[in-house]
Amino acid sequence: MGIEQSFIERHPESSRLYARASQVLPSGVTHDSRFVRPFPVYIEQAAGAYKWDVDGQRYIDYVVGHGALLLGQNHPVVLEAASAQLARGTHYGGSHQLEIEWAEEVVRIVPSAEVVRFTSSGTEATLMALRLARAFTGKPGIIKFHKHFHGWHDYVAANSKYGDSSPPGIPASTLDSVAVLPLDLGMVGATVEERGDIGAVIIESAGASSGQLPVPHGFLQALQAFCNERGIIFIMDEVVTGFRWAPGGVQEAEGVTPDLTTLAKILAGGFPGGAVAGRRDIMQGLAFLDPGAKGQKVGHPGTFNANPLSAAAGIACLREIADGSHQRRAAELAGQLRAGMNSVLCRRGVHGVIYGQSSAFRVLIGGPTVPEEADYDPRDLDWDVLAAGGNPERERLLQLALLNRGVQFFGTGGMLSSVHTEEDIAASVEAFDGAIGAMQEEGVL
Numbered sequence: 001m002g003i004e005q006s007f008i009e010r011h012p013e014s015s016r017l018y019a020r021a022s023q024v025l026p027s028g029v030t031h032d033s034r035f036v037r038p039f040p041v042y043i044e045q046a047a048g049a050y051k052w053d054v055d056g057q058r059y060i061d062y063v064v065g066h067g068a069l070l071l072g073q074n075h076p077v078v079l080e081a082a083s084a085q086l087a088r089g090t091h092y093g094g095s096h097q098l099e100i101e102w103a104e105e106v107v108r109i110v111p112s113a114e115v116v117r118f119t120s121s122g123t124e125a126t127l128m129a130l131r132l133a134r135a136f137t138g139k140p141g142i143i144k145f146h147k148h149f150h151g152w153h154d155y156v157a158a159n160s161k162y163g164d165s166s167p168p169g170i171p172a173s174t175l176d177s178v179a180v181l182p183l184d185l186g187m188v189g190a191t192v193e194e195r196g197d198i199g200a201v202i203i204e205s206a207g208a209s210s211g212q213l214p215v216p217h218g219f220l221q222a223l224q225a226f227c228n229e230r231g232i233i234f235i236m237d238e239v240v241t242g243f244r245w246a247p248g249g250v251q252e253a254e255g256v257t258p259d260l261t262t263l264a265k266i267l268a269g270g271f272p273g274g275a276v277a278g279r280r281d282i283m284q285g286l287a288f289l290d291p292g293a294k295g296q297k298v299g300h301p302g303t304f305n306a307n308p309l310s311a312a313a314g315i316a317c318l319r320e321i322a323d324g325s326h327q328r329r330a331a332e333l334a335g336q337l338r339a340g341m342n343s344v345l346c347r348r349g350v351h352g353v354i355y356g357q358s359s360a361f362r363v364l365i366g367g368p369t370v371p372e373e374a375d376y377d378p379r380d381l382d383w384d385v386l387a388a389g390g391n392p393e394r395e396r397l398l399q400l401a402l403l404n405r406g407v408q409f410f411g412t413g414g415m416l417s418s419v420h421t422e423e424d425i426a427a428s429v430e431a432f433d434g435a436i437g438a439m440q441e442e443g444v445l
Contacts, residue, residue: 003438004038007400013054014042033066033411036399041408046073049420051408060407060424060431062361062414067210067240068265070326070359071317072419078269081316082309090309098311105318106267106277111248112236112257113277117286118306122239122264123151125274128300129260130155130200132276133233135285135298139199142178143188147208150237150262156202183215185222192230200233205250207378210240212362212413213386214378220256227259233282239264239274244415245358247324269317271310326418330359333425334416335375337361340429343373348436350445352390355381362413365398365445366390394444401435 001009008015018039022028029035041053049072051061061073071078085098103116119125134140142155150156157167159180166175179195181187192198201223207214220236227234236258242249243266251258259282264274276283285298304310321327338361341354352365355376362378367385378386395412402409407428439445 002442003397003401003404006404008038010057010404011039011041011053011055015039017042017054037396041403048072048074049417049424057403058406059403060420060428062416062428063408063410064415064417065270066265066410067244067360067415068268068270069417070244070266070321070330071269072417073270075269075317075320075419077320078313078316082269082271082313085309085312088308091304091307096308096311098308098315099306102306102311102314102318105315105322106263106275109247109318109322110238110242110261110263110277111251112259112261112279114280115283116275116277117283117300118302118311119264119274119276120272120302120304121151121274122237122262123153123274124302125239125262125264125276126150126156126202126235126237127153129235129262129276129278130202131298132260132282132285133200133235135296136282137199137231137233139197140177141195141197141199143191143198143201144178144180145203145208146180146182147213148202148204148237149209150202150204150239183219185219185226188223188226192232198232200235201227202235202237204237205241206245206357206360210413210415211357211360211378213383214357217379220250220254224256224258233259235260235262237262240360241358242266243318243321244327244330244360246327247322266317266321267314268310269313271313272304273306273310273314327359329418330416330420333420333422334359334361336422336425337416337428339373339375340425341432342371342376344429344433344436345371346373348433348440350436350440353381353385355386356413359416360413361415363395363398363409364390364412365394394439397439397442397444398435401438402431404438405431405434407431 018028027035034040043051044054045052049061051059106116107113130142146159149160154170154174155178158175179191224234236251238249238261242263246252260278262276267273286300289295289297338354338356345352349370351367351370353371353376354361354363355378356362
């Protein structure tokens with residue numbers, strides 16, 4: 001029986017739910033990354049490093065809430081804080097002490113954070129950061145980099161993992177305000193000189209699409225120095241990497257100090273939440289003016305900004321992960337997983353590589369070589385090979401074959417939590433071996 005047919009037969013209830021969803025949701029999904037043919041699995045319950053679907057299948061979870069769950073599903077520390085707050089109220093419609101404590105934790109942990117403003121998502125955080133930068137510098141132009149993902153709003157949609165150079169529904173004038181460049185400091189400099197209107201540069205801190213295409217060694221430091229010299233606001237998008245690469249994110253690990261940092265995911269302990277943090281003078285653009293003072297305030301409402309439930313969960317999570325032990329544990333296990341999967345490709349003679357940084361990993365099937373039984377830092381690999389990517393049909397079948405064997409990746413990779421175990425890693429490598437074998441039998445490798 002083929003991979004797809006086996007998947008269909010193992011998931012009859014998910015198939016029925018997808019048919020129902022397709023009547024009321026575009027393509028039956030609520031997030032682009034959850035779309036997969038013939039249908040996604042529908043999750044019913046989660047705990048620790050595992051999820052169970054409506055057909056009773058258990059999965060080792062490498063989606064981890066799209067990267068939000070460094071502590072795994074329903075960690076007791078976060079669950080206790082959220083449960084206690086749930087009884088007190090989820091939305092006060094007013095200021096509360098928890099929002100202060102949450103901001104204090106961010107300032108304590110994130111090196112560049114002097115002041116914090118909470119949002120409800122990472123997309124909102126990058127939108128606010130760009131608006132603050134434009135207001136502070138008086139310059140409308142923005143530089144972003146090829147394939148770097150900063151959410152789905154109009155100013156960052158071009159040439160991201162979900163959009164081409166001219167995404168539908170976005171005015172040309174908006175697209176024209178953003179220069180999309182390769183990771184080339186010379187081109188950054190030339191663009192700044194040519195346009196004369198660049199007020200900010202935003203970069204996904206570990207590289208495009210959560211590190212799929214890495215930022216080269218030393219580039220962040222050089223970019224920071226360039227921006228400082230030119231009075232350009234340097235924005236590090238740490239929505240994915242914040243609190244995961246280190247308690248203080250990539251900026252802590254690399255010794256870089258951005259002007260503004262965008263945060264989400266781990267920030268709220270698995271609940272909705274985002275933030276912009278950074279220099280006090282830039283963030284002061286959000287402050288109300290004294291009576292009679294001249295100037296304009298950057299407006300920022302938001303019904304669920306720093307809501308008590310997200311704040312309570314976020315405080316508990318940030319206090320739990322502040323010493324770095326959870327990050328080190330997850331990263332160590334990720335290294336074992338990457339090396340183990342590379343050993344499968346090596347033994348089976350399959351071209352490709354599994355690579356990643358910190359507790360993240362990416363799977364590339366294809367390319368010019370068979371990997372060694374090792375862990376690979378993407379910054380040491382051939383950029384052109386990584387940029388070429390893999391074959392979408394192979395990637396789809398790999399996802400299905402892994403689901404058939406009780407493992408769920410997040411697209412072509414995933415992330416780990418600190419509650420994954422060595423036994424989970426061994427089982428996942430075994431499942432990967434079986435999936436690759438099934439693909440070879442099916443003639444797609």
